[in-house]
Amino acid sequence: MVKLVFIQPDGDSQTVEAEPGVTVMEAAKLNDIAGIEAECGGACACATCHVYVDADWVEKTGKPEAIEEDMLDFAFDVRPESRLSCQIKVTPALDGLTLRVPAKQF
Amino acid sequence: MALDEAAAVADTGATEFDAVVIGAGPVGLFAVFELGLVDIKTCVIDILDRPGGQCAELYPEKPIYDIPALPTVTGQELTDRLMEQIKPFGAEFIFSERVDELQRGEDGRFHLKTDAGREIIAKVVVIAAGGGSFTPKRPPLDGIEAYEGKSVFYAVRRMEDLRGKDVLIVGGGDSALDWTLNLAPIANSLTLLHRRDEFRGAPHSVEKMRALVAEGRVRLLIGQVTKLDGADGQLEAVTVKTAGGEERVTANAMLPFFGLTMKLGPVASWGLNLNENLILVDTEKFETSEKGIFAVGDINLYPGKLKLILSGFHEAALMAQAAYKIVHPDKKLLFQYTTSSSSLQKKLGVK
Numbered sequence: 001m002v003k004l005v006f007i008q009p010d011g012d013s014q015t016v017e018a019e020p021g022v023t024v025m026e027a028a029k030l031n032d033i034a035g036i037e038a039e040c041g042g043a044c045a046c047a048t049c050h051v052y053v054d055a056d057w058v059e060k061t062g063k064p065e066a067i068e069e070d071m072l073d074f075a076f077d078v079r080p081e082s083r084l085s086c087q088i089k090v091t092p093a094l095d096g097l098t099l100r101v102p103a104k105q106f
Numbered sequence: 107m108a109l110d111e112a113a114a115v116a117d118t119g120a121t122e123f124d125a126v127v128i129g130a131g132p133v134g135l136f137a138v139f140e141l142g143l144v145d146i147k148t149c150v151i152d153i154l155d156r157p158g159g160q161c162a163e164l165y166p167e168k169p170i171y172d173i174p175a176l177p178t179v180t181g182q183e184l185t186d187r188l189m190e191q192i193k194p195f196g197a198e199f200i201f202s203e204r205v206d207e208l209q210r211g212e213d214g215r216f217h218l219k220t221d222a223g224r225e226i227i228a229k230v231v232v233i234a235a236g237g238g239s240f241t242p243k244r245p246p247l248d249g250i251e252a253y254e255g256k257s258v259f260y261a262v263r264r265m266e267d268l269r270g271k272d273v274l275i276v277g278g279g280d281s282a283l284d285w286t287l288n289l290a291p292i293a294n295s296l297t298l299l300h301r302r303d304e305f306r307g308a309p310h311s312v313e314k315m316r317a318l319v320a321e322g323r324v325r326l327l328i329g330q331v332t333k334l335d336g337a338d339g340q341l342e343a344v345t346v347k348t349a350g351g352e353e354r355v356t357a358n359a360m361l362p363f364f365g366l367t368m369k370l371g372p373v374a375s376w377g378l379n380l381n382e383n384l385i386l387v388d389t390e391k392f393e394t395s396e397k398g399i400f401a402v403g404d405i406n407l408y409p410g411k412l413k414l415i416l417s418g419f420h421e422a423a424l425m426a427q428a429a430y431k432i433v434h435p436d437k438k439l440l441f442q443y444t445t446s447s448s449s450l451q452k453k454l455g456v457k
Contacts, residue, residue: 039237039367045164046367070306073278074365076246077330078301104246106364 002095006033006051009103018090024099025049025086035101042086047074048105049085054098061088061097076106120225123149123198124433126218127232128205131159133403133418134234135188140426141232142195143450146433149198149226151205151218153239158185160236163366174416184415194455200224204239206372208399216398230429233385233394233401234418237368245276245362247334256339258360262289270294272356274344276331277363283307285361286315290324297325297355299346327355334360373405381407391428392421398432400425 001017004027008014018027028036028049037048044067053061058081064072068087072078085099125141127134130152138148156162161170161181169178179187200220207219208231218226242260244250250258262268262285273293275282278300284307286298298315303326305312318324329348336342341360346353370383379386379395384407387393392400392408402425403418411417430439444450 040160040164043165043168045168047365048367069302069304073301073306074243077332106243106246106367 002090002092002097004028004090004094005096005098006036007054007098007100008034009101020090020092022090023086024051024088024090024097025084027090028085033101035105036085037105038086044068044071044084044087047071047084050075050078050102050105051083051085052079052100052102053081053083053088054100055081057094057097057099060093074106075102076104077102120217120227121149121198122227123147124228125149125230125232125429126151126205126216126226126228127197127234128152129159129234129236129403129405130154130157130199130201131234131236131403132161132184132188132415133236133422134159134232135185135192136419137232137234137402137422137425138192138195138197139188140422141429142192142197143444143453144426144430144434144439145453146230146426146429147197148195148232149200149228151200151203151220151226153202153204153241155202157189157199157201158182160368161185163240170415172414172416194453204371208372208376210396210398229398229433231399232422232425232429233373233399233405234403234422235370235373236404238370238373238383238405239368240366241369241371242362243364243367245331245364247331249334252339253334253336253341253360257336257341257358258334258362260362262361265289265292268293268359271359273297274299274355274357274360275363276300276360278302278305278307279363279365280307280311281363282361283311283315285363286324287311287318290318295325295356296323297327297357299327299329299331299355301328301330303328327353329353331360331362387421390424392425393428400429 004016004018006014016031025038039048040046068084124146125148127137127148127150130150141148166182203220203222205218206221211217216228216231269292272295274297275286276299290296319326329346331344332347333345343354343356346355385394385401387401387406389408392402394401402421404413442450
């Protein structure tokens with residue numbers, strides 16, 4: 001299992017375990033992480049699973065692909081470390097991945 | 107009865123149907139099929155400008171793998187095939203309208219009114235509204251509600267209202283670009299704000315926009331709105347976060363284009379028993395707490411409910427049996443198969 005750390009806007013943090021192969025969004029939903037809405041269910045079609053990848057992890061998670069970059073246009077307060085969590089696959093290399101949940105999804 | 111009723115209808119200008127299906131997603135479309143097989147003529151109303159619902163709006167190009175007998179089909183293909191399948195039933199389609207009002211009239215039938223003021227009367231209503239009606243996304247900026255409809259608009263109803271204004275358009279898709287091109291000639295000033303210097307919209311619109319920027323008729327600003335300033339619903343300026351810091355942009359009209367989201371909308375006010383944003387139904391007829399109003403597909407809830415298209419298809423089939431008893435109370439329904447029934451095949455136009 002891979003550990004993922006979600007940090008809420010108020011600083012509260014939750015560590016969850018995810019099976020490699022699922023997406024970060026799925027892991028968040030399975031563990032009822034607040035602020036991850038995922039309205040479209042993971043189709044990269046709504047931008048309501050927006051997260052900020054912690055600076056130490058940006059390189060490991062990689063850059064968004066074009067379709068995700070387009071969809072980030074629909075997110076609020078987009079930053080260089082913004083990703084849609086449905087587009088990040090959990091791998092053993094991401095053990096300890098730290099993500100910040102934005103104050104607001106659209 | 108017929109004469110009096112016809113007169114009443116003529117007075118209100120309402121159109122009559124056996125059934126109204128609210129929502130033209132896959133389940134709403136298949137409901138037309140099942141209702142058609144039992145001689146129920148339908149009208150389908152959808153807020154989008156085309157059929158398909160979420161399949162068309164959210165994932166037209168994405169494959170769906172769990173439609174029986176179709177190992178893989180995209181949202182758009184599924185929609186196209188359903189439209190072909192229901193063609194023989196000649197359903198009336200009303201697009202780009204939302205059903206706002208639904209109440210039972212004195213005659214026991216349902217009276218519906220859309221946001222365009224259109225009135226429809228039906229013996230049964232089938233709510234197949236999925237996740238709700240697609241509505242423009244509201245940027246989660248503090249206090250934005252107060253400006254909406256006064257100086258913040260999610261759609262342009264009358265271009266003239268924006269003549270001479272300092273217009274701020276936010277977004278990078280076709281809506282943002284099209285309105286930039288349309289409003290630049292009549293606005294006092296026009297700023298197009300987008301978070302990056304890349305646009306999703308049609309390339310020729312992007313070119314035209316860039317030409318206007320080069321001519322100095324449109325200002326292109328790369329950044330994101332963080333704050334609205336104004337009073338009494340009248341916007342005066344917005345604060346924009348840019349790569350270089352913060353900037354205050356004067357604007358007395360803002361048009362944010364951030365796509366669509368699904369909201370339950372007026373359904374919540376129709377007096378139906380709900381659980382959160384879902385309509386409670388029985389599993390025999392998929393009828394709501396109001397006799398004659400059915401709910402199928404993602405919008406309903408019952409023990410064991412799965413939000414799958416195939417579940418919605420099943421629900422539509424059972425719903426149609428119950429709807430038949432309301433629409434044709436004096437007739438007995440003979441259960442038949444399309445494979446062997448010549449009468450069903452006739453309805454389907456099989457030669």
